[in-house]
Amino acid sequence: MNLCRLLYLLGFLIICKGDEESGDSExxxxxxxxxxxxxxxxxxxxxxxxxxxxxxxxxxxxxxxxxxxxxxxxxxxxxxxxxxxxxxxxxxxxxxxxxxxxxxxxxxxxxxxxxxxxxxxxxxxxxxxxxxxxxxxxxxxxxxxxxxxxxxxxxxxxxxxxxxxxxxxxxxxxxxxxxxxxxxxxxxxxxxxxxxxxxxxxxxxxxxxxxxxxxxxxxxxxxxxxxxxxxxxxxxxxxxxxxxxxxxxxxxxxxxxxxxxxxxxxxxxxxxxxxxxxxxxxxxxxxxxxxxxxxxxxxxxxxxxxxxxxxxxxxxxxxxxxxxxSTSSTLPYRKLSYRVDLVTWNQYLRWGVVYIRFHSGKSVTEARIDHKLLRFEQFTSTRLLAEFDDDISSIQKISLRINTGNVIGPRYKIRLMRVRFSPLDQPHRPVMCRYDIIMEENMEVSFRPQPCN
Known part of the structure; x- marks a missing residue:
């Protein structure tokens, strides 16, 4: 009887002590x-x-x-x-x-x-x-x-x-x-x-x-x-x-x-x-x-x-x-966006999609403008939105490819009188240009960007 009562009292005291230590503030x-x-x-x-x-x-x-x-x-x-x-x-x-x-x-x-x-x-x-x-x-x-x-x-x-x-x-x-x-x-x-x-x-x-x-x-x-x-x-x-x-x-x-x-x-x-x-x-x-x-x-x-x-x-x-x-699929979600202006001088009308790569050392990021076919013809200016998943701040080289889907017959040449890359969400970065580029359809051409005149 006394032991049971003692155990009861000890249990009660332990419970009270636990409540006191936890405190309402916790x-x-x-x-x-x-x-x-x-x-x-x-x-x-x-x-x-x-x-x-x-x-x-x-x-x-x-x-x-x-x-x-x-x-x-x-x-x-x-x-x-x-x-x-x-x-x-x-x-x-x-x-x-x-x-x-x-x-x-x-x-x-x-x-x-x-x-x-x-x-x-x-x-x-x-x-x-x-x-x-x-x-x-x-x-x-x-x-x-x-x-x-x-x-x-x-x-x-x-x-x-x-x-x-x-x-x-x-x-x-x-x-x-x-x-x-x-x-x-x-x-x-x-x-x-x-x-x-x-x-x-x-x-x-x-x-x-x-x-x-x-x-x-x-x-x-x-x-x-x-x-x-x-x-x-x-x-x-x-x-x-x-x-x-x-x-x-x-x-x-x-x-x-x-x-x-x-x-x-x-x-x-x-x-x-x-x-x-x-x-x-x-x-x-x-x-x-x-x-x-x-x-x-x-x-x-x-x-x-x-x-x-x-x-x-x-x-x-x-x-x-x-x-x-537009976003990428993972954090931090943002894309690097550039407005790309092309002035084409090719003799024959071509339709295609554009792939652009920015290089900085071993780092490479690519933008694909392939949501629809683009028209490239003589004396024509084309404006594109290029969005890259990765941010490369110091661009040392640019690669460009116009894919027309032509797999049979000769590859036609496409002449670009000017390519201009304007940063959209990084205004402090320089505008980059390149002049008079001759390329073949479906073939990548690489060049170093120059200051724009």
Whole structure:
């Protein structure tokens, strides 16, 4: 009897000591972690708001909806970014949440609030999750109004919504009559929103400034333009490096859609610095018809970056602007872009595609302009967009080949009176030229670049 009592008391003391050592200060509120069983059964909406600051960058603290200032780490006077996830068919937390939080806090001293609506988003029935976005938006709107009462400025609130979360952010902005400072939509969801009007999806009137990134418009993403500026990576649809067949499994379905998040992470990390060009279509962009940015001068062409202030006012005045860029398949995603101007002098009309290589010592990078056949004839100037996967800063030699596909009969000569290479996103680099080159079709010719006259 006494032994049992002693063991009980010892156990009690050990438990108390463990609680005392851990302390409330060490407890973190984690993102809701569900599994497939929850998704099969279905989940009802429950919204949690997890606060991260520079004082607790790795340890979320749940905020009270009605009294956010009760959490001592929350400062209403600081800018606030809300990170809003989308549909969660497996119930698992998004793999990118922690990285987004860390990178946002590295940019600025702010409140970063992760909107955890995994209970609601985790349903095998996508349509159920869609219906919950309106209710979740009302929940977040009420919280932001409470923030405003406690001293927060709507001008300094930034909603970052992924997929279905982009439309949720739009609903919040609409309920606040477009007074939110900024909404960023990362590949806004397409299913059930394709034919929706502006009041039923994200649109430019939902915030003072709306920027949108498209990566999967032919599947899970939404087609069209829905912000003051819409970035279209590789035309906004198929992304390089993503599987092309269903045999790749899950990646075949999600890779293009998720690329928007990974491109945004790269932009937050300032390792990408991808330049985009205003254009009416991706085909015109690839045909080198849209390589000017006069509307933004003295600012350069828009870049996929976190800080859009150099272009913000011009974009708001313009209403809606589409900008296009191409990427490589892996980090840091950016390509080295050159405008190439050819003046041909060959006697016979030839059709073909162009391959260009830049050499620097043992380093070589190649651009293929092969999306369509190009016309080369006498007294003709041709402009091309050449995009290289690797950045070579000191170019010692250039190789050029025009492939006509002619495998039978004599090889015709092609004479180039001038070739001019103009860097597009590295303006400090020199423009390179070469004059009077005689080459054979399908044969590579190499030369050292010269200063342009």
């Amino acid at each position: 407890l973190c509120d984690d993102f809701t972690d569900l599994n497939l069983s929850h998704c099969f059964m279905g989940t009802s909406l429950y919204v949690r708001l997890l606060l991260y600051t520079r004082s607790n960058p790795e340890c979320g603290r749940e905020l009270q909806h009605r009294h956010p200032s009760d959490q001592p780490l929350f400062q209403a006077s600081l800018p606030t970014a809300f990170v809003i996830h989308g549909y969660r068919p497996t119930g698992a937390p998004p793999i990118w949440i922690d990285q987004v939080v860390q990178l946002l806090l590295a940019h600025e001293d702010m409140n970063v609030i992760v909107m955890d609506w995994n209970k609601g988003a985790a349903n095998l029935n996508y349509f159920t999750a869609v219906t919950y976005t309106r209710e979740a938006a009302q929940n977040l709107t009420g919280f932001i109004l409470t923030m405003q009462e406690e001293g927060a400025s709507l001008d300094h609130i930034h909603l970052i919504g992924v997929s279905l979360g982009a439309h949720l952010a739009g609903f919040v902005g609409a309920q606040l009559k477009g007074k939110i400072g900024r909404i960023t939509g990362l590949d806004p969801a397409g299913p059930m929103f394709t034919s929706a009007g502006p009041d039923e999806r994200l649109d430019p009137s939902d915030a003072q400034f709306v920027d949108v990134l498209h990566t999967d418009m032919d599947s899970f993403g939404l087609r069209g333009a829905h912000g003051h500026i819409d970035f279209y990576a590789n035309g906004g649809a198929d992304q390089p490096g993503c599987p092309k067949t269903i045999f790749a499994g899950k990646s075949y379905f999600v890779c293009d859609h998720q690329r928007a998040v990974f491109l945004y992470l790269c932009a937050l990390n300032q390792t990408c610095s991808i330049t985009a060009f205003p254009c009416s279509s991706y085909s015109d962009f690839r045909d080198a018809k849209c390589l000017q940015c006069e509307a933004f001068r003295p600012a350069p062409c828009p870049k996929l970056v976190y800080d859009m202030s150099p272009w913000r006012e011009a974009l708001i005045r313009a209403g809606q602007t589409k900008v296009f860029f």
